[in-house]
Amino acid sequence: MSKIKHVLGISGGKDSAALAIYMRDHYPELEIEYFFTDTGKELDEVYEYLSYLEGYLGKPVQHINPDRDFDFWLTQHNDYLPSPQARWCTIKMKLKPFQDWVQGFLDDGYEVHSYVAIRADEPYRTGYDSSDEKLIIKLPFREDGIDKPGVMDILENSGVGLPSYYEWRTRSGCTFCFFQRKIEWVGLLERHPEAFKEAMAYEKEALANQTPFTWSERESLEQLSRPERIAEIKADHEKRVAKMKKRIKVNPLRPDGEPELDMDDIYGQGKMCVMCHK
Known part of the structure; x- marks a missing residue:
């Protein structure tokens, strides 16, 4: 039998937090490694929320830091700000650190199952597009029919609730995220x-x-x-x-x-x- 590594990325937003709770409660037999790709430019409330979530999960959320910080990559791009048209921040500070981290497991002979919090009411969204047949993307919410109200129920019933920044913002990630309204x-x-x-x-x-x-x-x-x-x-x-x-x-x-x-x-x-x- 092949070795299997289960991983679940947490962004600091509601859906990934609810998925972590859901997987812990419904699939306790899985030894899941939770990770957070830290840009170093997150809201303080994001780190606070991760602490609450760790308390419920009973295990730490591993912080994966990029090799270089935002200032380094901004210089590399000649002060060209990231934007919806040129999302170098996602590539350099989110995707690349994740790929490097997962590659270590793949090199050690693991088949990696990565759980992504795309809901059943988001048929137009896809997860990370893996080119490695041993990196398998799983969408439990879509498979189990859990939509946005279902996510809210999971967070409320667990006592973890919503991140406090949801009072004024729904975008986790960098404080200066260009997707903000x-x-x-x-x-x-x-x-x-x-x-x-x-x-x-x-x-x-x-x-x-x-x-x-x-x-x-x-x-x-x-x-x-x-x-x-x-x-x-x-x-x-x-x-x-x-x-x-x-x-x-x-x-x-x-x-x-x-x-x-x-x-x-x-x-x-x-x-x-x-x-x-x-």
Whole structure:
């Protein structure tokens, strides 16, 4: 029989956390190694959430760090900011460290089963595309019919709950993730002003070197952070929330409560990085 290594990547987001809990509770016979690919630019809340999750899992989440940090790769790309069109951050700081880590198991003769938190209500999403026949991608939520409400039930019933940053953002990963919505950038400014200031400094340096992209689409962070612009973004957000609350069905288990909405409900899930966001 071949040796099998079970691995599960945790991003700091709700889906991968729920999958880790689900696998622990439903497949306790599997000796799973949990890992987190650390960019070094994560929110403090992400690290706090990982600690809560470790407590439930009863084992540590291994941090896989890239060989080089964000500043190194930014220099290598001539201050060319990562963007949806050029996601070098995902390749250099997420995929490559994962590939190198897994390759060690493959070289030792293991067949590696990698569990990915793609839900049953996400038929359009795929996991990591492996070219090695001994690296097998498994999608337990899709196979077992678990959708977003199912994920929420797993987190609630376990007592782990949602990451605290879900109060204002649904994107885990780097503080300056370019997939953030405008209101999430405002949230970063208000809750983590130093991280926002760092993102602005990166952007100013990139623009000085004629990069074609800003972190947020069609405006710089300097423009976005102006008081009048923040007021516009917040007003638009409130309109979206009010509109969604009128459309959403009341949960019969919580008839007296407010509809439970996150940023994906309000704005649509849109583009994202599976390695970071899930």
